[in-house]
Amino acid sequence: MSPRRRMRVGIVGAGVMAEAMISGLLADRAVTAAQLVASHPRRERRDALATTHGISAVARNVDAVKDAEIVVLAVKPQLGPTLGEQQVVLSIVAGATLRALIIGLDHPAVVRAMPNTPAQIRRGITVWAAAPACTTRQRDLARAVLRALGDERQVAEEEFVAMATALSGTGPTYLFAVMEALIDAGVHLGFPRELAHDLVVATLLGSAEYAKASELHPAQLRNAVTSPGGTSAAAIYELEKGRLRTVLSDAVWAAYRRTVELGERLEQESAAD
Secondary structure, eight states, X not given: OOHHHHOOEEEESOOHHHHHHHHHHHHTTSSOGGGEEEEOSOHHHHHHHHHHHOOEEESSHHHHHTTOSEEEEOSSOOOGGGOOTTOEEEEOOTTOXXXXXXXXXXXXXXXXXXXXXXXXXTOEEEEEEEOTTOOHHHHHHHHHHHGGGEEEEEOSSTXXXXXXXXXXXXXXXXXXXXXXXXXXXHHHHTOOHXXXXXXXXXXXXXXXXXXXXXXXXXXXXXXXXXXXXXXXXXHHHHXXXXXXXXXXXXXXXXXXXXXXXXXXXXXXXXXXX
């Protein structure tokens, strides 16, 4: 039997991202519903999880953790001394550093991960780092769970997870803002909003797929469609005049600084408890 099929998963804080993980794990047949237990404080949420996915949904975090081989942490660390030596904790809590997790959980085998919103349709990208205490088996378990959300990249340096939080983790926010602006511009031109929406979404999807397939640098792709004196050249001129690159860079840096601040706060709180 595959190691993936044998793993038991406990999910603490079954919110939107955690439910995406549940759906992906079941769709991948990485686990059966009987191997998944999720906790949530609200009864109606627990009932919805049980009805939709056929899993066990419990009120107490400790009941989700006790028989799990891998524990997915989607809320601030609050598990106390309930973890066993063989268990690994996979945290998707924004900003929670490995140090904060190890101290807060009093447990050395932890993984820090940052998925993004497209994970809800299994098209996400997750960057993750494991603490030195994690075994090969525990890293494999984390990888198997994260693949339920889409693509994943393990990094040796934890700082890359903080960077990814600002770039890919928060990235959909930037793109949604761009989408909204383009749709509004289309409406201003005279398009019905629904048509403008469809045109923008299709353009973004197609452009991303084309960029991936071509393996060319984005600057090469842009130059290929920018004719001298043409519509693209006129548009690019306005984007550059409006400091688009600088604004996007500033946004990424702001998100990164906030990620670091959250991590430092969690470390202080964990050390004080």
